[in-house]
Amino acid sequence: MTPTERRASFSLASIFGLRLLGLFLVLPVFALEARRYPGGDDPALVGLAMGVYGLTQALLQIPFGIASDRFGRKRVIVIGLLVFAAGSFIAASADSLAGLLIGRALQGAGAVSAAVTALLADLTRDSVRTKAMALVGGSIGLMFALALVAAPALSAHIGLAGLFALTGLLALIGVAATRWWVPAEPRHAPGAARGRWSDLWREPDLLRLNFGVFALHSVQLAMWVAVPALLVQAGLPKERHWWVYLPAVVASFVVMGAVLFPMERAGHLRAALRGAVGLIALTQAGLLALALSGAQAAAWGVAPLAALLLVFFCGFNALEASQPSLVSRLAPASLRGSALGVYNTLQSLGLFAGGALGGLAVKALGSTGLFAITLLLSLAWLAVSWGVKPPPPGGRPH
Template sequence: MTPTERRASQGLAFIFALRMLGLFLVLPVFALEAQKYPGGDNPALVGLAMGLYGLTQAVLQLPFGMASDRFGRKRVIVIGLLVFVLGSLLAAWATSLQGLALGRALQGAGAVSAAVTALLADLTRDQVRTKGMALIGMSIGLMFAVALVLAPWLTALVGLPGLFYVTALLALGGIAAVCWWVPAEPPRHAHTASSRARFADVLADAQLLRLNAGVFVLHAVQMAMWVALPAWLVLAGLARADHWQVYLPAVVLSFGVMGALLFPMERRGQLRTALRGAVALLALVQAGFLWVAYLDPNSLSLAPLVWLLLLFFCAFNCLEASLPSLVSRLAPITARGAALGVFNTCQSLGLFAGGALGGLLLKQAGPQGLFWATLLLSGLWLALMWGVRPTASAHPSAAR
């Protein structure tokens, strides 16, 4: 990477890290703390208050991405982070569960993921872009593990309203990074009729559709897995407060595996092969969890769960880095934000669907039915990946 590319990648990863830490800090404690608010005795309302964030994210990723194509990436990112700050403050001031739900919805309305990844694509060359995307993926994974450690301690110290004040401060730190750390964005391309026509092409592009379907499956599988995994870890003898002792080492070790395998394969022009291998590994992990689901719950061992989680994070982090990189290469430059907006919308919908359907499957069909479904989804995605062509044949206007 050039110095400018390193600065752009580190700055944008830092923005993602601050924002995601703010979100993840709330998740481990929200369901318990929400019971202290009027209406908190209704599990359906508590679930809605948690899930509204993902729903508004899904709805607004595409408009924010398209706006960044027209008005500039940095301007849209700052506006989105300000919306997130307002949502955090509204949740901190809430005196009822309905107020919490409204604050969460407004937090999700600051849907800047597409604009951030589009700016990273603008500021990096194709051959190093996956490294930049990997830094963002690593920041998300690390913040998830850090939040699991910090959330109970911070909640005991400042309560749920205090956590939302912390998320607001973290988002303000992200705005400062956009303004003073991230390099200036390149000149915008004219938003002409031809660029709007290219956006229609984005929606019909078979290669991009495969990648969009893939990110939906990846995050649906991830959320569905976590409906069952925490209870399994407890049955295996690991207290809920100690789950980070499994998650954090697995995430960190997976970064080393990704650096040793993914980046060298990308330099050799084998990114498509690496992508297929990661999807195959994801399917293999789901088969492993399906095997665990048929074991006697009273005799669960921690070791197979730890190994399967390590392999899952290896696959997940490789896919988190390579999928948006491929989307940015295949999309026309004038519709790059829109293409990444569609991609991030599918990602958010996957999170929403995985959580909702995972809970339903666990209730109706048990863990066996849940992991049969995740295995089937992973297998279908692997079949779809055989139609993804090499990135060298991407749209010529996407090349740098």
């Protein structure tokens, strides 16, 4: 990477990480802390307040992506982070669950993921794009693991309101980083030559990658409906689950650096994509086998689950790096933000579908039925991804 590419990668990964750290810090304690607010005795309202973020995020990813194509990436990122910060401070000052719901909805309205990834694509060459995207993906995994460790302790000292205030502060730090740390946008980024919106729906590989991110995050959230219970069943108390999550996330970064980047340099990014999807499917098959083993699986202890989660995070982190990299190359340059807006919308919808359908599947079919469904979805995704073609050299300029 050139110095400008390194600066762009680390600054934009930091902005992504600061924003998501604030979100992740709230998630482990939200359901418990929300009960203390008026209206917190209604589980449906608590669930709505927790999940409404994903809904507004999904609705606004595409508009923010289009706006970044037309008005500039950094301007849209700053506006989105300010909206996110406003939602955080509203939630921090809320005295009822309705106030929390409004704050969470406004947080989701700051949907800057597409603009951030589009700017990163603008500022990096194709040959290092996946590495740059991996830094963003890595920031997500690390912030998730850090939040699992820090959230209970922080909540005990500053409460849910304090966590939301901290989230708003982190977003404002992100605004400062966008203004003064992120490199200037290339003049051609919001180019004068406009592509057609319909072009995004005529490119089969973009459709395949959009399905891929939907499947990835559906499987991710659905499996986490049952994985914590399996860890408890294996003898690991819930307050120690991070003992498994954190080493798995960190080790997966090492594996990704040793395998994915050399494969990309050798021109085998498509094969790496297929292999990563295969790892997701392999994880679901392993979890299904453990669920079918029932009480016998509990006697094996935590080791099989830890190994499966390592395999999952290896595939997950590789896909979080390679898929948006491929989207940025396959989309016309003048529609890059729009294409990533569609991609991130499908990501948000996948999170929503995985959580909702995962809960229904466990309730109706148990963990065995859940992992059978996630395995079938992963295999369908593997079949769809098989047709992805290598991107043209230098991406699509028009």
